[in-house]
Amino acid sequence: MAEPVLDTYIAEENLPYEFCPGCSHGKVLGALSDSLKQQGLDPTEVVIVTDIGCVGLSDKYFVTHAFHGLHGRAITYASGIKMQNPALKVVVLIGDGGCGIGGHHLLNAARMNTDVAVLVFNNFNFGMTGGQHSVTTPMDSITPTTSLGSTDAPMDIAGTAKVNGGGFIARSTAFDKDLPDMIAKAMNHDGFSLIDIWELCTAYYVVRNDFGRKEMMGYMDSMNMESGLLQETDRPSFQTSYKHIQTQAGEQKPMSGLVLETKFSSDLDKPIRIVLAGAAGQKVVSAGNLLASAATLSGLWTSRRADFPITIQTGFSVAEVVISPEPVLYSGIMKPDVAVLIAPEGKAKIARLTKAMEETDTVYYADGLGDADSDATQLPLNFPDSAKKELRKNISVLAAGYLTKQLSLFPFEALKEAVRQIQKPKIAEINLGVLAHFED
Ligand SMILES: Cc1ncc(C[n+]2csc(CCOP(=O)(O)OP(=O)(O)O)c2C)c(N)n1
Ligand code: SF4
Ligand SMILES: [Mg+2]
Numbered sequence: 001m002a003e004p005v006l007d008t009y010i011a012e013e014n015l016p017y018e019f020c021p022g023c024s025h026g027k028v029l030g031a032l033s034d035s036l037k038q039q040g041l042d043p044t045e046v047v048i049v050t051d052i053g054c055v056g057l058s059d060k061y062f063v064t065h066a067f068h069g070l071h072g073r074a075i076t077y078a079s080g081i082k083m084q085n086p087a088l089k090v091v092v093l094i095g096d097g098g099c100g101i102g103g104h105h106l107l108n109a110a111r112m113n114t115d116v117a118v119l120v121f122n123n124f125n126f127g128m129t130g131g132q133h134s135v136t137t138p139m140d141s142i143t144p145t146t147s148l149g150s151t152d153a154p155m156d157i158a159g160t161a162k163v164n165g166g167g168f169i170a171r172s173t174a175f176d177k178d179l180p181d182m183i184a185k186a187m188n189h190d191g192f193s194l195i196d197i198w199e200l201c202t203a204y205y206v207v208r209n210d211f212g213r214k215e216m217m218g219y220m221d222s223m224n225m226e227s228g229l230l231q232e233t234d235r236p237s238f239q240t241s242y243k244h245i246q247t248q249a250g251e252q253k254p255m256s257g258l259v260l261e262t263k264f265s266s267d268l269d270k271p272i273r274i275v276l277a278g279a280a281g282q283k284v285v286s287a288g289n290l291l292a293s294a295a296t297l298s299g300l301w302t303s304r305r306a307d308f309p310i311t312i313q314t315g316f317s318v319a320e321v322v323i324s325p326e327p328v329l330y331s332g333i334m335k336p337d338v339a340v341l342i343a344p345e346g347k348a349k350i351a352r353l354t355k356a357m358e359e360t361d362t363v364y365y366a367d368g369l370g371d372a373d374s375d376a377t378q379l380p381l382n383f384p385d386s387a388k389k390e391l392r393k394n395i396s397v398l399a400a401g402y403l404t405k406q407l408s409l410f411p412f413e414a415l416k417e418a419v420r421q422i423q424k425p426k427i428a429e430i431n432l433g434v435l436a437h438f439e440d
Contacts, residue, residue, distance in 0.1 A: 002040025009043060011063050018057055022206075024174035024199030025121055027059055032091070032119065035180035036064070039187065045340060046089045049078040051098035053128045054201075055121040057092050072102025075109045078116040086239050089187055092118040097126045099157050100135030106157075106194075110166035113191040115237035119183065120157055120194065123201035124211075131204025138219055154223075158196035162231045167191025169231040171220075174199045176227075185229075189220040191237040198227075199336070223349045263417060264298040266410040271324035274403065275336040275353060278348025278396060280308060280317050284342060286423075287396035288319025290431075291403065293418035295323040298410035303331035316349040323409060337397070338362050338407065340381070340399050341369040366395060387437035394434045401435045412438065 010033045017026045020410070023103045036046060046064035050056045052071035059066035065088075069077050074092045099106055100121055109116065125143055126132040133143040135155040142149060162169045168172060168189035172179050174197055186193035198216055200206050211219075220227060276290065278284040285306040293301040303322045309315040320336075322328045335356040340363075341347040347354075347369050354363055357376035364381050365372065383391070383398050390398055397419075404415045412435075419431045 002038070004037050005040050005042055006037060006063070009036040009046075009063055010061055014060050015239070017061065019054060020201075020203040022200065023054070023127075023145060024060065024123065024201075025054055027174040028119065028121055028179070028197055028199065029061055031174075031179035032093075032183055033062070035183035035267055037185070038180055039184050041089060045087065045090065047078070047081055047252045049074045049081065049090060049092045049116075050143070051094035051102070053095040053097050053126065053406060055093050055095040055098070056128075059435035072098050072100075074098060075105045075114075075116065075118060077103060078118075079109055079112075079114045081377065082115055082239060083242075086115070086243075091183075091187065092116055092322050093119060094120055095127070096120065096124060096134045096136040096157065100155065103135070103155075103160075104333065106332075107160060107164045110161040110164035110192050110194070112238040113165060113167050113235055115191055115239045116185070116193070117186040117189075118161075118192070118194040119186075120196045121198055121199055122157060123199040123205060124154075125201055125205040127201045127204060131201065131208065133300045137205075138209075138223075141205070143205070156223075156225055158194065158230055159225070159419075161192070161194040161196075161330040165192075165233075165235070166194055166231065167233050167235055167237065168193035168229075169196075170194070170229045171196045171198070171225060171227045172226065173197065173213075173216065175233070184228075189232070190240055191235060192231070231365045256420065260293055260296040260421060262297065262299040262420075264414040266295070266300050266325070266414075267300040268300060268323065268325050268409060271322060271326070271328070272338065272407065272409070273333045273336045274321045275333060275339045275350055276319040276321075276342060276396065276399060277339060277350045278317050278342030279345040280313050280315055281395070282342055283396045284317040284346065285319045287400040288321045289422060290397065290400050290415060290418045291409070293422050294404065294410055294414040295321075297421070298414045300410065301327050303328040305331055316343075316345040318346055318349055336361065338364070338375070338403065339372075340403065341365040342395055342399060344369065347372065364399070364406075366391075384437045384440060386440055387434070390434050390437065394430070397434050398437070401438045405438055 019025045044065045049067045050059040051074035074094045078090045078092045096182045141270040156335045158171045205228040273418045292304040295302045306316040320333045354372045354374040361376040363376045363378045
């Protein structure tokens with residue numbers, strides 16, 4: 001037992017408790033205070049996070065830090081607090097109602113083994129709202145919402161946390177003398193800890209179902225839900241594992257991020273918005289990246305976006321590139337200055353954009369795609385004759401080369417340098433061969 005720091009962690013100025021006479025909630029709060037005393041904890045190192053319900057009244061009775069939020073969400077707040085400041089001891093006080101409403105959070109916190117201690121004030125009903133049935137209400141129970149007897153199978157909260165990998169799982173009752181010890185063990189376990197504490201709601205569940213302490217213990221036996229420690233694993237908590245992988249990542253060499261240094265210059269004096277519209281497999285996005293990278297190498301500002309269906313090798317593929325002498329503050333393209341139609345799928349996909357284009361804009365089109373519904377000037381992609389054999393496999397990089405020449409975006413050499421810097425050597429070799437057709 002550690003040196004006591006305080007005699008009690010209960011904020012005595014806020015007593016008496018607002019709970020109904022005989023309500024078990026006060027007993028569990030007493031056990032928590034005793035446990036904090038036994039652990040000799042500085043109250044400023046402890047955070048009590050309460051859920052909604054009568055249990056949610058509890059935080060004001062403690063001299064520790066406190067946080068009170070929405071029904072069912074206490075475990076999420078607690079996990080965030082612990083992530084942000086791992087030095088804190090974070091304890092969640094939640095009812096059976098909260099465990100039902102926030103069931104998803106409960107089982108995922110157990111799976112993640114997030115380092116919080118959850119004390120479930122399990123009184124088998126929604127106490128605060130008048131005793132409606134909850135996820136733990138025993139079958140056949142009479143409540144305002146099950147007036148002829150509940151037909152739902154009760155949830156085993158401890159069992160659920162256990163099978164989902166929670167590190168320290170126990171079942172206790174509000175009457176257990178060793179509850180302060182159990183709470184201390186839970187709080188000191190590195191991982192998700194949960195004590196399913198069975199209790200009496202004297203105002204509602206007890207009176208409607210003739211359910212006292214003896215009946216509660218009998219019910220525990222009949223359900224084969226044994227009390228005591230049910231699971232203790234040595235799996236490190238999410239916080240410990242996370243720290244470990246962060247350290248490992250720090251020890252590894254930093255990823256060789258691609259830095260495109262300015263090597264060329266450009267005479268471009270206004271932004272130009274380019275849309276390449278082709279089909280899956282035509283390396284359209286890759287051509288867009290080459291244009292953007294070449295522009296960056298030439299000291300320009302760029303943005304690039306890609307659009308394609310989630311399915312692969314089918315459908316459209318569109319690349320949008322904005323190249324500008326000034327920073328690009330909006331990467332969207334409502335009306336392209338230049339559109340390149342490479343395949344029917346892409347042409348159909350950007351029909352709305354080409355329709356918005358004006359006479360001063362240009363649509364370049366591949367064979368057979370020259371009838372776009374647009375006021376833009378429409379010109380064929382006039383590749384060098386020697387490049388015709390490349391059309392089937394490499395039309396997009398040809399289009400990038402063609403635009404570089406036609407629009408004088410930046411030096412052609414910048415496009416070749418982009419190929420060398422951003423593409424894998426084998427692909428780069430092929431593409432440099434394709435671009436050579438413009439220099440023959
Ligand atoms: C999302 C949401 N649903 C419903 C409510 C209404 N509500 C307030 S307290 C409560 C019951 C709380 O029961 P439990 O969590 O078991 O705590 P107890 O009152 O039994 O301590 C409910 C349903 C709410 N506050 N928020
Ligand atoms: S309603 Fe039930 S849970 Fe709420 S204070 Fe009264 S006895 Fe306790
Ligand atoms: Mg309850």
